[in-house]
Amino acid sequence: MKFAIIGCGAISKNHIAGALNTGLEIRGLCDIVDTGIPALMEMIPEEQKAGVKYYPDYKDMLTEVKPDLVAIATGSGVKTRIALDCIRAGANLIIEKPIALSLADADAIIAIDRKNKTKTMPSTFISNVTPSETVCRHAIIRLS
Numbered sequence: 001m002k003f004a005i006i007g008c009g010a011i012s013k014n015h016i017a018g019a020l021n022t023g024l025e026i027r028g029l030c031d032i033v034d035t036g037i038p039a040l041m042e043m044i045p046e047e048q049k050a051g052v053k054y055y056p057d058y059k060d061m062l063t064e065v066k067p068d069l070v071a072i073a074t075g076s077g078v079k080t081r082i083a084l085d086c087i088r089a090g091a092n093l094i095i096e097k098p099i100a101l102s103l104a105d106a107d108a109i110i111a112i113d114r115k116n117k118t119k120t121m122p123s124t125f126i127s128n129v130t131p132s133e134t135v136c137r138h139a140i141i142r143l144s
Contacts, residue, residue: 001023001024001025001068001069002024002025002027002065002066002067002068002069003019003024003025003026003027003067003068003069003070003071004026004027004028004029004030004061004062004065004067004069004070004071004091005026005028005029005030005040005070005071005073006030006031006058006061006070006071006072006073006074006082006086007030007031007071007072007073007074007075007096008029008030008031008034008036008037008040008073009031009036009073010036011073011096012029012036012040012071012073013039013040013043015071015073015094016040016043016044017043020043020044020045024069025048025051026044026048026051026052027051027052027053027065027067028052028053028054028055028061028064028065028067029041029052029053029054029055030054030055030056030057030058030061031056032056033056034054034056037054053065058082058085058086059085062085062086062089062091063089066089066090067091068091068092069091069092069093069094070086070091070092070093070094071093071094071095071096071123072086072093072094072095072096073096073123074096076098076101077101079095079096079098079099079100079101080100080101080105080108080109083095083099083100083109083120084108084109084112087109087112087113087116087118087120088112088116090116090118091118092118092119092120093113093118093119093120093121094120094121094122094123095109095120095121095122095123096122096123097122097123098122099120099122
């Protein structure tokens with residue numbers, strides 16, 4: 001399953017660890033600034049690094065990588081727009097909390113998620129290696 005991260009700050013290390021622990025194929029790291037990328041790349045095994053690309057623009061990443069699963073770990077004010085674009089591109093999502101700043105935005109994410117038959121879940125724990133998130137990953141694989 002092709003995996004990408006949008007927003008490469010401190011919490012994204014948990015997403016990398018979760019991806020590595022569950023066998024996801026890390027393909028894209030996206031942030032408008034690349035300062036967090038070196039630390040994330042250090043976590044990725046050498047034999048997998050060649051398949052991972054940095055993108056300053058998430059839309060380019062969605063087009064090129066076509067990820068099956070995206071973790072959105074950006075600032076709160078931009079998550080809705082990014083989530084809607086990811087879902088329209090066919091990606092399943094893990095969104096860092098809060099998933100939206102308003103009920104209307106959360107409802108918009110849920111509505112398009114249902115319409116496109118993708119799966120979206122909030123990241124409810126500090127670490128993305130929790131049993132519940134692993135179960136969700138396996139459910140997404142079965143539904144794909």
